[in-house]
Each structure stands twice: as structure tokens, then as C-alpha cells.
Amino acid sequence: MRKYFYSLMTDRIHTPVAKAIQGVLWLFSILYGVVVRALVLIYKFRLAPSCRLGKPVISIGNITLGGVGKTPLVECVVRFLKDKGLEPVVLIRGYGADKQVGSDEAKLLEESLPGIPVLVGANRVKNARDFLTRNAADVFVLDDGFQHWRLRRDLDIVAINATNPFGNRHLLPRGILREPLSALRRADIFVLTKTEIDSYLVELAKSKLKILHPAALIVKTVHQPLHFTALTNSKTIFDLLSLKGKTVCALCSIGDPDSFVKMLSGLDLEVRHSFSFLDHHVYTQKDIQGVMDFCRAQQVGTLVTTEKDAVKLRQFAGSFDNSISVFVLKIQIDIVDGKEDFLKRLLKAGRV
Structure with missing residues (x-):
């Protein structure tokens, strides 16, 4: 059933029944959009509490459902910070927990980043504060943090699949957008992933992002x-x-x-x-x-x-x-364009 609805959200089914269901999903996406915009305003005007940890926070997130290659990017960022002498800690929600394994993404990060604390749980503020009462940390890397408005950060990185940056441009559940595209104006850096697949689509995505947010740094990466x-x-x-x-x-x-x-x-x-x-x-x-x-x-x-x-x-x-x-x-993820500026921004944010 989940797979069927995902096919509807990504326009892979074109039957009359599918069109009817997509119409209903579109109505729900309107409601979803109202709720998301309201939440953003609530946190923006401090009507709901958001907090700082007393340590720098670098968020790596996305505006669509999955498929952007975010986990290799998190690994790349954490390794760089560690190589520069900082003590990074990863904060991750932990989706799709298996009873035997736990979260696949969290487990992968633990295996790929030995010695780096990976704190798993929905309440990332509490996890970070509890960690700081017993341990030292220089910087927190917030996985999937673009919509985690409760925690303020010093650098917002948004990973975008260059071959399918915004899906069909509809919000959930009609499409795969988590927020309206205007939300990308909150980002400091856009990291285009999978740019090795189609150069035309890469330039198309890049031009759209420049229109949406001209001031943001755009970085191109490949999955190697x-x-x-x-x-x-x-x-x-x-x-x-x-x-x-x-x-x-x-x-x-x-x-x-x-x-x-x-x-x-x-x-x-x-x-x-x-x-x-x-x-x-x-x-x-x-x-x-x-x-x-x-x-x-x-x-x-x-x-x-x-x-x-x-x-x-x-x-x-x-x-x-x-x-x-x-x-x-x-x-591994390799940066092929914008690397120097990207690493400078990371280091600056990590040492705030």
C-alpha cells in the first residue's frame, strides 16, 4: 500500500482511479501546506520555543522525501570537521527502526564513523543536552534538520537530487515536497547531489535555485x-x-x-x-x-x-x-564544484 501511494505521489500511475485519488491527495496537500506555513511562522516569531545548544549546529537536510544521498554527505561533513581537530557529534532522528538493527541510517553512520557519537531519537534537543552533561563536543551535525525548527543552527545545508530536485512540485501527500519551495530561502548552502547522471538536469536545477535564492552557495557533488x-x-x-x-x-x-x-x-x-x-x-x-x-x-x-x-x-x-x-x-560523495567555499563555510560554522 505504501508503495502504491508513493507511485501516486510521483506520478508513476496514470489510470482513472489514480487520477481520482490524486485529486483527493491534492486537497490534503493544501491543508498540509497551511499547517507547515503556520508552523514556520510560529517558530519565526518565537511563539513556540526554539533553542540553542551552546555549541555550533550544522544542519544537513532536504526539502523532499528521501533519495538525495544525504547520509554520505553527513559522513563527508563529519569527517572533515574531525580532520580539522574538532569533536563532532551527530544528531539523528532514526527513521525506519528495525527491531534487530535499529535505524538503518544511524547504524550506517556508526559503522562508517567509528569513534564519533551518533545520538538517535526524535527529541534531538534533549539528546544533545544530555550528552553535554557528561561529555565534551565542539559541534553538532544535525541530520535531516531543515524542518527541525525547534533547534536553531549556525549553518543550514540543503541536499538536492539534481536529477529530480522537487518532484512534481506538489506538497505532501500529493507530491514529495516537505515544504513550499519558498522555504529554500532559509538555506545557506545548496548541495546538488548525483550530478554525474545528467549534466543538462544539473544546470536546470542550478538555474532554478539561483532564482529561488540568489545569495546561497551552490555546491555540486558526485556519488563515487x-x-x-x-x-x-x-x-x-x-x-x-x-x-x-x-x-x-x-x-x-x-x-x-x-x-x-x-x-x-x-x-x-x-x-x-x-x-x-x-x-x-x-x-x-x-x-x-x-x-x-x-x-x-x-x-x-x-x-x-x-x-x-x-x-x-x-x-x-x-x-x-x-x-x-x-x-x-x-x-563516497565527492565535491566537484564549490569545494573551497563549502569547506570554509563548514569550518567557520564549526568554530562559532
Whole structure:
């Protein structure tokens, strides 16, 4: 059902029934927009309490539902701050918590950033204050913070998928916008992600952002594949050429599964089928069995997944039989335009 409604929100279904439901969703999006605008005004005019932590706060958020590649950006920012001698702490809400694993994004950050505190929970103000009573921190990195009006910040970064920056421009639940586009005027920096996919769409997104907020810094980034690892042991590394020419199946539950498939195809892998679940999907044994049955029937012996999915799939490692090898694609985000200004702004905000 969730997948069906997401298809309606992204205009992937065009039946008469879908059009009727989209009309109803549009009405709800009008109501949603009124509520969101009211909340923004309430916090803007201090009618509801917002607070500072006594330490710098750098927010990394987005204006759409998922699929922008925000988690690699958080990792990039935290590593930079740490390399500059600061002690960063990540504040994350933790969507899609699995009973066995917890939040996939939080778990991934914990694994990717050893030694960096990752505080998980909806009440990020309380989590930060509780942490400061017992520990030292120089700067907080607020994951998915653009709509977290309760906490004031020193730098607002908005990540935007260059290939699909605003969806169909409708607010939730008719579209994927969390706020009206005018809200982008609150941002200090726009980080365009996945700019390697289509240069025309990148320039189109860039021109729209310049119209919306001429004063904001615009940074371009690419998602760079690094290597593969084994699902059961992330320290077992395979170079990108090790799977070249192989027929594989893709498995992911991320906001933009198409970009994952395109990346695999760009590495000269033949993707026979992509098993795409909704973002933050909690896998079940039935899901895994369905994937294995398909791979065996199609005589596909290689399955490739994302890092975010790997943290949830490891609990099922024993369910994959010996005929199917499961690999994890490790990626990083690289800044290809605006890097110097971006890093200067980060460092300045982190040392406020």
C-alpha cells in the first residue's frame, strides 16, 4: 500500500482511479501546506520555543522525501570537521527502526564513523543536552534538520537530487515536497547531489535555485563508487573490476533506487532485475526468500546491495545459500564544484 501511494505521489500511475485519488491527495496537500506555513511562522516569531545548544549546529537536510544521498554527505561533513581537530557529534532522528538493527541510517553512520557519537531519537534537543552533561563536543551535525525548527543552527545545508530536485512540485501527500519551495530561502548552502547522471538536469536545477535564492552557495557533488565488500565481512574488499561483465540482481530500499541501478550499469554490470523496496523498508524472511527464488530461477549467482541495506541484511546472511554471493557497493560523495567555499563555510560554522 505504501508503495502504491508513493507511485501516486510521483506520478508513476496514470489510470482513472489514480487520477481520482490524486485529486483527493491534492486537497490534503493544501491543508498540509497551511499547517507547515503556520508552523514556520510560529517558530519565526518565537511563539513556540526554539533553542540553542551552546555549541555550533550544522544542519544537513532536504526539502523532499528521501533519495538525495544525504547520509554520505553527513559522513563527508563529519569527517572533515574531525580532520580539522574538532569533536563532532551527530544528531539523528532514526527513521525506519528495525527491531534487530535499529535505524538503518544511524547504524550506517556508526559503522562508517567509528569513534564519533551518533545520538538517535526524535527529541534531538534533549539528546544533545544530555550528552553535554557528561561529555565534551565542539559541534553538532544535525541530520535531516531543515524542518527541525525547534533547534536553531549556525549553518543550514540543503541536499538536492539534481536529477529530480522537487518532484512534481506538489506538497505532501500529493507530491514529495516537505515544504513550499519558498522555504529554500532559509538555506545557506545548496548541495546538488548525483550530478554525474545528467549534466543538462544539473544546470536546470542550478538555474532554478539561483532564482529561488540568489545569495546561497551552490555546491555540486558526485556519488563515487569505491569498491565492493562482502555482506558478511565489510573488511573483505573487492575492487570495482572484480564484478565487471557479471550478470547481477540489485537489492535496495532507498529513496532513489534508479540511481543505484544506473551506477551498477556504469560499472559494466548487467542488472537482470532490481528488487526495489521503499526507503527504510524492514526486510523479512519472506523478502529474502523471494529474492533467492528469483535468482536461482534466473541462474543469477550475484546480488549487489547498498551500504544502508547491508546493515539490515546481515541478520539474514545465513539465509543466502552458497549459490548466491552478496556484495555491498561502497560509495563516497565527492565535491566537484564549490569545494573551497563549502569547506570554509563548514569550518567557520564549526568554530562559532
